Amino acid sequence: MDDLGERVKAEAAVLGMAGCGICAPGDVPEVKGRLDAFLEAGFHGQMGWLADRAAWRGDPAVLWPEARSVIMLAESYAPDHDPMAVLGQPDRAAVSVYAQNRDYHDVLKKKLKRLARWLIAEAGGEVKVFVDTAPVPEKALAQAAGLGWQGKHTNLLSRDFGNWVFLGAIFTTLDLKKDAAEADHCGSCRACLDICPTDAFPAPYRMDARRCISYLTIEHKGPVDEDLRAAMGNRIYGCDDCLAVCPWNKFAARAQEMKYAAREELRAPQLAELAALDDPEFRALFSGSPIKRIGRDRFVRNVLYAIGNSGRPELRDRAQTLTDDPDPAVADAARWASERLKAS
Template sequence: MSKGAGVQPGAPVQPDAKTARLIDDLRARAKALGFDAIGITSAHTRADWHEKLTIALDRGWHGDMDWMAETASRRAAPEALWPEARSIIMLGVNYGPDTDPLQLLAQKSTGNISVYARNRDYHDIIKGRLKDLAGLLARRAGAGVKVFVDTAPVMEKPLAAAAGIGWQGKHTVLVSREFGSWLFLGAIFTDADLPLSEPHAESCGTCRRCLDVCPTNAFPAPFQLDARKCLAYLNIELKGQIPRQYRAPMGNRIYGCDDCLAVCPWNKFASHTKEVKLQARDALTTPALADLADLDDAGFRKLFAASPVKRLGHARFIRNVLIALGNSGNPDLISRAEQRLSDPDPMIRAAAIWAFRRLAPSDRVAAIRQQTQSREHDMAVASEWDGDLTPPF
């Protein structure tokens, strides 16, 4: 094994016996650590990755995620992130659920949290394992290593596809024959030239279930995603109020959206092929909206300790819960929306008005509006009393 000694970018490296043993040991250690998939690709990316990223950014599909534009040059080229990088080991952990997450959409008084966020934060789950595996490579090969788990401008999905773990589906998520759309991904960059895995051919065929199931038509075309219309973007990344036209389609999704992942036909294998079972927390699987709406900041932090939901922050989380309340059709939840009409945070007050108006009888709405609207100094919040509750989508 060499470190940049005259190997052409992206060219397969014929391993000697020592390197072959190292790769076998890395694969064995990865499996012991709980990784379900492993592959190796070159740090020198295909030219079309930068082109595709540029098109998405130029069209504004990244929405408020300014960091995507700010880091575009490094995101499109791993060698720009670390010039010494020669090879990238991509790893995946299967988190496929045991039941269909779409069934929870019918339980309208229950909050629906994306499958990946029902476990402990995947950054914490994977990063320690990556460091362990990278340490083995460093010791055995004297190689430089860096590990990444969604914490740097790394295009994990195209890299994982190039490493043969799967392919990017029409919903832009990585799809695997063994694990469907349910893989956490992590990367180990190294300055060592390692034997490359064969890329996986795209295998979606004529299937378009992921495109057709999207509640907000967030896919302009197969393999393209306009994040500004994606419910997962809107209820996680968006810092302001959720646009009115997307509130009803949000249903009871209070963190993320699994629709396009959950309908993938390849998922049929995912729940049966886990090396290490990831246990979802019961409290995050079917939480009652009534209980969530009562959470103060301390209660929110306690409930979502070690969960990716905690990064959302209390205000945006309650915003999401209130939208779900408004979509519940449950009059027993009117008081939960009404109690938030005087919340100090204007984003929460605005969402509370929308939910209250959706649930409460018209005479009750008129009375509360008269009491509160004159005291409201935030024009955006005040406008919620007049906004269309069910605008055409």
């Protein structure tokens, strides 16, 4: 089966993958301890599903005991523009690069299924395909498979393709030749830690999700702590700061998949227009987008925080129209934004 692993990698390259590596499900014994410490500290916030499936997420071998190999794949979504530039446009919204077009879960999973079907046709066996929707520690497995390492910002990064990558996994009962794990190459660099607007990293390689803007804008339900709102700036869905400043991005592989290319209307959309969206308009605008899953209310809440941070008095009327919104978090955000702009 040794040459089969190499053929898998060649087939992955044909599908446009930036990297492909192979490890065993049991090659990440450190995951359980890290996850336990993360949960014990309460860093997961409202993400109760992390605790509910901790046994599986802490040991991939438990997820499917029959699996003998894990094929890890990385697909680039590196932007063709400076994702930090919009932060200097306070009347515009900053949307995380990964969400500026189609939902990567759907796009990448289709490619992984194609590779899995190819593998079965070539060698038989059984497979299971995962793209971020199951309790799989993708980043740790990707490091064990030699694709890169988990940096101080806790994301995977590589000397070959930087850190703008989506990860997917194919578990198989086939016993494929395993790759050597990648070592850490962060050195003394602290760029990702120092740039974080909300100080979400209590230490290198540790993240408190409760302070992370990606968590706050996507996972957190209800009003965001007022002490954190100003630091969110105009980031309304996710945050790319720690990824964008990584020096290893000078080797970033350009995204080959056009479905990840930014939609023009999402590069720097106007806050005033986004705040005016009702539910049908929100669903229409973000059809096929990962943004759709947070719903109109949480999305507009985020937009209102950005409006409150804009320093643009002309946006105050837009905020005031939402002070009686049926959603309590939206109404609270609208009142907060209105008061902020009244004082500006």
